[in-house]
Amino acid sequence: LEAQAHNDPLVENLAETVAHISRITDQLQEEVMRIRMLPxxxxxxxxxxxxxxxxxxxxxxxxxxxxxxxxxxxxxxxxxxxxxxxxxxxxxxxxxxxxxxxxxxxxxxxxxxxxxxxxxxxxxxxxxxxxxxxxxxxxxxxxxxxxxxxxxxxxxxxxxxxxxxxxxxxxxxxxxxxxxxxxxxxxxxxxxxxxxxxxxxxxxxxxxxxxxxxxxxxxxLTLAIVPTLLVKVGSATFAIPLVMVLETLRLSPADIKTIRQKPVTLLRGSVLPLVYLRELYHIPENGQQRKRLFAVVIQSGKHRVGLVVDGFMGEEEVVVKSLGKLVGEIPGISSAAILGDGSITLIVDVPALLRLAGIH
CATH class of the missing domain: 3.30.565.10 (Histidine kinase-like ATPase, C-terminal domain)
Incomplete structure (x- = not known):
């Protein structure tokens, strides 16, 4: 709106109001988190x-x-x-x-x-x-x-x-x-x-x-709100805890090699094992041939792995929701979160995901 009507006083008032509400909600969140804190x-x-x-x-x-x-x-x-x-x-x-x-x-x-x-x-x-x-x-x-x-x-x-x-x-x-x-x-x-x-x-x-x-x-600091990197795989959205993320990569098909039938890539002279989230969670292909793939480099303990995804959606602090007894435990998934647009994202349990991929 600001780009289309940058001199419109109504749009300027709306921008100020949105910024004010944003500040108040941030303060409210900080106060609620402070109530949960103990020395x-x-x-x-x-x-x-x-x-x-x-x-x-x-x-x-x-x-x-x-x-x-x-x-x-x-x-x-x-x-x-x-x-x-x-x-x-x-x-x-x-x-x-x-x-x-x-x-x-x-x-x-x-x-x-x-x-x-x-x-x-x-x-x-x-x-x-x-x-x-x-x-x-x-x-x-x-x-x-x-x-x-x-x-x-x-x-x-x-x-x-x-x-x-x-x-x-x-x-x-x-x-x-x-x-x-x-x-x-x-x-x-x-x-x-x-x-x-x-x-x-x-x-x-x-x-x-x-x-x-x-x-x-x-x-x-807390289990209630987790800073995450949101990634897209097919029509599914996954949230990877930022505490586990080292960096993100853009890969072309030529960058991906195989060692003992396992996909790997070279990252600054070191071999980085790759795990395809699509294959791990059996997400169907949409038939498109991709020129570019993306990878999230994660570290759990001494293991460093690249999780291959279709794209990044950005960083977001998400409120953790348990999956509940009806769903039960899902290998490689710790919990879920509801995003601002009402859609659901699954929060990845990185150590369990690596075990699921056969990397111990």
């Missing part, structure tokens, strides 16, 4: 006592340090992150911190320290659980994975140190020599990773042998 200190305050009890059971001397208690997080996210944090603190005490005599021999103070930290960064919340213990030894993990028959000795030897450390996320994998009531039975870290991925979060490990380990968890 993460509500969750972290129970850890000092828990650490004291656990360290006494384990015969170790452990202090706990907490930073960022005032950092605010959606109440639904606080409930989801509770169990993963408890497990990471248990692991730090049981596997990370050494007994006092071992720490003295290594020239460390007798008392170990577990540090919990929380802060906001670019619309996300970062949580870290650190200890100054013995660290994770990649060589020990390589040996364990071969002993358990999960890999051959050659495959284990070919792993980088970073890949070897990530072995702790394998289901049923445990480095505990003996089972204690603190460490559990080796069914922990895979559950921790699954719980974090379920809320569109990621977990990374930084470790140094003899110096300690840090687990970093990156989470969206």
């Amino acid at each position: 993460i200190g509500n969750l972290l305050h129970k850890f000092p006592r828990m650490v004291r009890d656990m360290s006494q059971k384990a015969g170790k001397l452990v202090d706990v340090v907490i930073h960022g208690e005032d950092t605010e997080l959606d109440r639904s996210m606080i409930e989801e992150i509770n169990d993963p944090l408890i497990h990471l603190v248990r692991n730090a005490i049981d596997h990370g911190i050494e007994p006092p005599d071992e720490r003295r021999a290594a020239g460390k103070p007798e008392r170990g320290t577990v540090t919990l930290n929380a802060w906001h960064e670019q619309g996300r919340i970062i949580l870290t659980v650190s200890d100054d213990g013995r660290g994770i030894d990649p060589a020990v993990l390589r040996k364990k994975v071969v002993q358990k028959g999960l890999m051959t000795a050659e495959e284990a030897a070919a792993l980088t140190d970073e890949q070897a450390v990530d072995l702790i996320f394998l289901p049923g994998f445990s480095t505990a020599e003996k089972v204690t009531d603190i460490s559990g039975r080796g069914v922990g870290m895979d559950i921790v990773q699954t719980n974090i991925q379920r809320v569109n979060g990621t977990i990374h490990i930084e470790t140094a042998v003899g110096r300690g380990t840090t687990f970093q968890i990156v989470l969206p």
